[in-house]
Structure formats: C-alpha cells, structure tokens
Amino acid sequence: MATIEKYLLNDGALRYMVRYRKPDRSQTKKKGFKTKRDAEVFRATVEVDKANGTYIDPAKANVTIASLGPSWLERKQTLKPSAYRPLEIAWRVHVEPAWGKWPITEIIHTEVQAWVTKLSIGDAKSTPAMKPKSATTVIRAYGVLAAILDDAVKDRRLQTNPARGVDLPRKKKKAHVFLSHEQIRDLADHAKYPTLVRVLAYCGLRWGEATALRVQDVDMIRRRLSVNQNAVDVGGKIKVGTPKSHEQRSVPFPEFMAPAIGELCKGKHREDLVFPNPDGTYLRHIDMRERKSWFGSAVIDSGVPRVTPHDLRHTAASFAVSAGANVKAVQRMLGHSSAAMTLDVYAELFDDDLDGVAVALNEAVSRMNVP
Template sequence: MGSVESYDTAKGRRYRVRYRTPNNRQTDKRGFRTKRDAEEFLAGVETLKATGEFVSSTHSRILVRDWAQVWLSSLVNLKPTTRSGYEYTLGKHILPRWGSHRLGDISHAQVQHWVSELSQQLAASTVRQVYHVLASMLKFAVRDRKLTRNPAEDIKLPRITKRRRGYLTHEQVAVLVEAAADWGDLLATLAYTGLRWGELAALRVKNVDLAHRRLSIVESVSEIGGTLAWGTPKSDESRVVVAPSFLVAPLKRRMTGKRGDDLVFTTLTGTPMRNNNFRHRVFNPALAKVREQDPLFPVVTPHDLRHTAASLAVSAGANVKAVQRMLGHASAAMTLDVYADLFDEDLNAVSDALDREAAAHFAGKVWPEPDLGPLH
C-alpha cells in the first residue's frame, strides 16, 4: 500500500504520493495541492494495480516517433506493399503531427480534431487509411501496457462516397481489346479471369494448364519505389481460375518457346510487366482511341477489368461462391459486400423463377378478404 506525505515549497504546502509499481519498483508522484487529491490518485493507482491495468508513467512518456518503430517491427507477415504504405503514411501524415508527442499526452479530442482537419484536405478513403495506422499503433501500446486506453477509439470518420465501378459489356471489352492491338490478349485475360494486375504479371508458364484451361494463381508482384517485390496473392491463398476457351490460343502463343519458370506476359524485351508503364504506354492510349469514337465509353482502369470479370460472370449465371473463388476473396461475404449491386438482378431472377414454378398452383386463385379478428 502506498502513502501520502506533505512537503513545503515556496508556493505553499504540497502533497506527494509514494507507491510501488506492479514489478515492486518504488516511485512517487508529487505536486498535489490538497491531501484529498493525493489520496484519490493513490486509490486510483491501487485499483489499476488490482485489475492489471496499471501503466507506468515512464512508459506513457515514450515518444510517438519511437513507438512507431516498435510497432512497425512487431508486424509480421506483411505484404511489402502494405509495409511500404504504412511507412509512407507515418512519414507523410502521422509523425509530422504526433511524432514529438508522448503517448500518454494524446487525447481523444485531439485525435478527433486532427481527423476533422484531415477530412478537409484529403479524400475520405485516405483519411480512414491514415487514421487506421495511428489507431493500430496506439492499440498496440495498450496491449503492451504503455497506455491504459486507446485515445483513437470511437472517432467519427468521414463517409466514403463510392465511385461507380466500371463494368464493361462483352462488346465494350471487345472494342477495347481491338484498340490495344498486340496487347489485346492481356486485356482480355484480365477481363475474363478476374486476375489482379500483380497476379497476371507474375503468372508463370508452369502454372498454366492449357489442356484444362486452368490458371494456378500462386504468386503476385508489385512495384515499390521502382523495385519489384514478389510474394503470394493478396489473400495469401493460392487459387485456380478457369480461362474461357477463346483465350487458349493467345495464351499458347505467349508461352511458345518459354520454359516453366518463365513469365507468360512480359515486355518486348522479356522483362516483367509494370503496371504504371503499361497504363501509360498501352492502356491509356487504347482507351483514348476508343473514346474518340465513342465519348460515352466508360472511363476505366486496368483494375476495372477485374470488376468487369465479376460482372460478366454474374450475368452468365455464376453464384456468389463461384465469383468469390474466381476473384480470390477471403469470403463470400466480402464478395457480396464489394459487388452487392451485381446481385440485385439475381433477386429479380429468383422471384421470376418462383413465380413460374408456382403459377400452376396459384393462377386464378381468389384470395378471401382477411378477417384479422383479435389481431386488429
């Protein structure tokens, strides 16, 4: 049990609390103006010790910039792009604002004000990403007993206005493929398999079974600061995607003369494909060419071809589980969340099918006026 002692200063009597931390280290806190304030502080310390929530004031004085490095080093199995994104967010948005602050000095009100300020400058999705990094870092501080609570909890975040996805029709895909000339087969592969760019760029000859039209997606590549980083697909799960038969011929042409470990899609000099270069040199010019002829043609990105694959699959009758497997989502719930709008038509189809099946039994039926009786 701790104790409360008085001592004299030039400004009058003050009180000091002596107590032991959970690891039995003697410490104190001074400067209380009244004995009651000191006793209340001591009671609070003893309660936190009893409940296991005690945090040493020494720990809460750690600077955010120092804790950021501890937090980063604790993160295992991160994709290189994810780690790079965290480092960028820390350097660009978090450390300039919070780096010199002590962990224990950050308040809920300060975090809310900061988020509100960011919302005036950045897109809602970016604000949420930045907030997530700070909140995760402070949550780790709570788990490591550097803070008793997370001041970034229960923060009001800006709402995201979702951009309408670019779903192309079969005809529109064909037009874009034609405009891309020698690279049209690559666009068709994206639009009819749902591969992410990094998965397509990392696809190797040995992982393509043309006889059965199977593509084994086991690897992905991304570009970080000009350097290519190779790893597993986004969900860390490999999957098998079935390619339409019309893609067999162009895939075979790409693979001819190559060995198993060679990449299916490469630049003209045989180097790995890079998304930004491809967009600048091939995709954007092809899209511009199409839009010159048809100004109403949707403005899309290579990633929108993945969305197109989902749309075309659903319109062909694929259920949510099949679309999930094709796209490599972690769960069918995630697929529904991302593509809920595509399955609205499914609801109409289900209703129409039920109507047809039940028509013979209910056609011409006269329903009696309901007698609600006591339910009134």
C-alpha cells in the same frame, strides 16, 4: 501502505510527496503536490487502481508517439509489401509529423477528432493550404495512430485509448464500370498487349497475377491458368509474392483465346513469363521508355469508358454472371476470400436472381391452384 511526506523547495515553498509500492512490490514516489489533500487523493487513487488491476506505471507511460511508432511499424512488416507500404506512408506523412512529440498521456479524444476533421476538410490557415485528404487516406492515418495507442493500452501504458470513438469520414463507393464484349474487342485491338487485355477481361486476374504468369502455369489442354504468384509494383520496385488471398487457384480461359495464349508460350522455357517486358522483366502498364501508359493510351484510342487494368475484373465478373455462373463460381474465379465478399462487391450483378426468385414462387403457387 503509501505514505505522505513533507519537503521544502529551494525557495522555501512547502510541497508533499507520496511514497508507495507498485504492483511488482518495487518502491517509487510522486512529488510536487502543493497541498496535503492533493497528495491524499493521489494516494487513494493509486491504492484503488492497484486493487482493481488498472494501475499504470508512470515510468512506462512517460513515452511519446514517436518512440512507439517505429516498433509498431516493424511488427507490421509481416504484411505483404503492398499492404505495408501505405501504412508506412501514413505514419511518415501524417501521423509522425502531427503526433510524434506528444506524450501518450497528454493525448485527448477531442484533439484526435480535430486532427481527423482537419485532414478531411483541409486547413486554409496553413501555408500553403493543406488540401483535403480522401476518406481512405484519413481513415488509414487515423488507424495507424489508434493502433499504436491500442498497443499502449495492452502494454499497460494507458488505461484507455483516447482515439477510439472518433467520427470518421465515409468512403464513397466507386461505381463499377462494365464493358461490353464489343468494347473489350476495341480496347484489345488498340492495345500493345491485346492478349493480356483479354486475360484481364475474361479471366478476372489481377494485374500482378497476370504479369506473374509463367509458361508452366498455362494448361492448354484443360484451358486453365494456374495463379500461383502476384507481382506488385511497390514504390517503383516489383515485389513478387503469393496472390492476395494467399491461396492458389485455377482459372479457365475461353477457347477463342487459346491460339493467342499458345502463341505467346511457343518456344519459351517453362519458367519464362507469358507477358514479359521486351527485356524479359515483369511487365508494367506504364512504358518506362516512353514514360506513358500503354493501357491508358489504348483506352483513349479505342474510345471505351475510362477504366484501369483492375477495373477489367469487374467486366470479367459481369461476363461470368451473364453466362450463368453462380456467386461461388465468381468467387473462385476472382480469388475472393469468401462468397460474402463477392456479393458485397457485385451485389448489383445478381439482381436478376432476385427477379427469378419471384417468378419461381409465382409459378409454384400457380401450379398449386390449377385443378
């Protein structure tokens, strides 16, 4: 049972101290209570928390966000480099400067909400004025702080996470840009690597998947591209790993592209890249010698709507649907984790299917009413 003791400060002031046992039976104490009633309230609270299993050891709770953040980041290194780097940047740029010195027990919900709001709308009082951050940046930074505090709750450093329940900005869905066959032709004709542009637009490969293709991944007989690797630019360095979904897939390419792809593979070894830089390394859409994007230049010169290499996946999806492919086929081609994800991203491409359902139902009822 916890006990309450009196003691005097150097100036003669009376204070009270509570001695009690933690759930592991080790003894500890809490000093500094100005009145006996305050000490009794603390003693009662400790006994209730121990009985309910919600007791928090003050020694474990006496930590700052800066002491917990690095170990949390270290555990996230199992992610793909392209997924880990945004988290590391969010911690280093937004979370650690704002919350690093804060003891976790002093963080309150309203302070977190104020921080999220300031990131979203900017801070005119700062010098220079802090510009508003995108919804993606704000949500990612908040997610890092909230996840660190989640771990603190699991480790019995906190009873609840004060960051949860915060109002976050909404992401604005970017409108998809779908190019026509004629626009893809014009874009390819003005591009330094025309066959690569067509592979992106007609096969739906991600940039890193296309630039990681090797000769051995090309089946000219079946006209298939085997997607086994993904070469991603992370902080200026190319990191090669598995595709985004971690699953290999086989993607068909149209017959009209076969001669150009075959020519790129001609005379190469099986391990050679299909779309290499002139020096044989992984290709980038920015020409490092000229310090400009060859893809961006092709977009401008061809006069097509402004698109990125990744946007050509949208065009590939639209071509596939217009050719009669169902959602499952589009999912397999694009390498989505599920058909539900494909529908979430490209629901507008399947609107005609809804019209077809209505027409089919009308025809069925009409046939039933024919004498």
